[in-house]
Amino acid sequence: MSSPPLMTYLHHAPLLFTTPTDPLAAFGPLVARRTPEDFDSRPYESFSLAPVTPTIGAEISGLRLGGDLPDETLAELRRALLEWKVLFFRDQAIDRAAHRDFAARWGELETHPFFKYTQPGQSAGDVATLAKDVKTAAAENIWHNDVTWHTHPSFAAVLRAVEIPPVGGDTLWADMGAAYDLLPDDLKARIAPLLAEHDWMQSFGRAMPQDAIDLLRPKFMPVQHPVVRVIPETGRRVLFVNMAFTQRIVGLPEAESNALLTMLYRHVQRPEFQVRLRWQPNTVAFWDNRSCQHYANSDYYPARRVMDRISIVGERPVGIAR
Template structure:
């Protein structure tokens, strides 16, 4: 008989002791109890002073992904906002998958009748890198009349919702993350072999400690995590299915309906995301700028 896991799934939004003072420079409208909030009163084309920067950082740590509507900004203004948070990251494989990109640090995700959306699986960005992305700023350039939403999952809430014995079991585990079975499919064999030497598959902790909040987050995903180190293949596959299933629960998620000029700014260390591919053959164009991250650290 199928075993059901039903009942309340109420996770904490923040770690104990989080600074929960009211925000003074903008208004916050939550999209869910733990993750996602729309921010009003901020124009991303304007310079971000130190006070606003500090409040936005606190809001990002609390809500993990922030949304800004009606942002009439240019690529350069989007880039300037992203640079306020750290050095930008150039995606090393994007040129193989989408040739002709003009800006090395701006990934244009153009999907239409000839190129359907392929990001419809839960993942954190570039976990196959030794230093996965810190975060990203995604701007809606053109959106379909219906569909094309993006969902984000709270990786700390998903971790905390696991049974205690499972949390203890995975605390010291590591997993391999690889790109060859995804981005590698669009490459010639010679290119794939050359880049495999430059970007070997790293091992990351299954449970990552968020470097600013100290919370434990699930750091495995269905796209890039290939196996858990030290387990037989069948056990590794079963455990990965269990962990990714927890991340896919709606109680840990928010969903954002895009409008022209909307911007999402998310913490890649605390979240996973899923781009719904339900609009083909309608057109959807997004500009994404990623912020460089650091080496993931586990509990031990």
């Protein structure tokens, strides 16, 4: 039997999660696998790991972050990152140098081309200082993967708390593997071959002077990535569209593209896919940018919040082999 046409889903999009007849309305248990069935699930020996939710987020203890961690420990951390998507480290009284040294163990460090125009207080090319206060309000409260407008979006990021507000300013991550797994099978088949266009003009471009746009636009043109991305180490399929940078589904009429993206965005925002970090002094978060989206709560204005983020260059996204 052939699957229903895409518009069978799309005409329900404005009503997602409101009625039992919704194609994506799931009531009761909503649990996805944390990893593929053949994932190496041996216990970790180099550190202690405490899950925060069933599929995403784990606290790691017993390590001090830096560039001198043994290769065996890094291998276990990589496995933990693939399993839990985001790792939290408390009581890491480290400086910027140790932060950079730890991040550099994972690959080439990324230089963000736009932050010097949009984020005041930048002092290093490979460290993005996210300083928010009464003068510079936070604007990262939108679900996104970092730099998907790049041909090679970030593999991962390491975020270190420099100064936190008295209350608020939590960060949330959402598991895009769980989100994909819990789509209906016929909708998975529909989106499997699709590509989406990603761009920075409607986000960073809005906050940049025209001369900077004219300089950088030829270097960073719109790019296309698969709607369903495959994580190379595990074969895990993840949704790879986000509200900040995805512009359209390639080859679909505008109305159909907008409706499909709206439906997927509302789906990935389900709390069952999320983990929430309440920052404390000397907390570090390390996440796989390929397999999860994140959202920085902007509920602390006009208090001050300062974070240092270092990102690691990733590979070009690959979709499902057809």
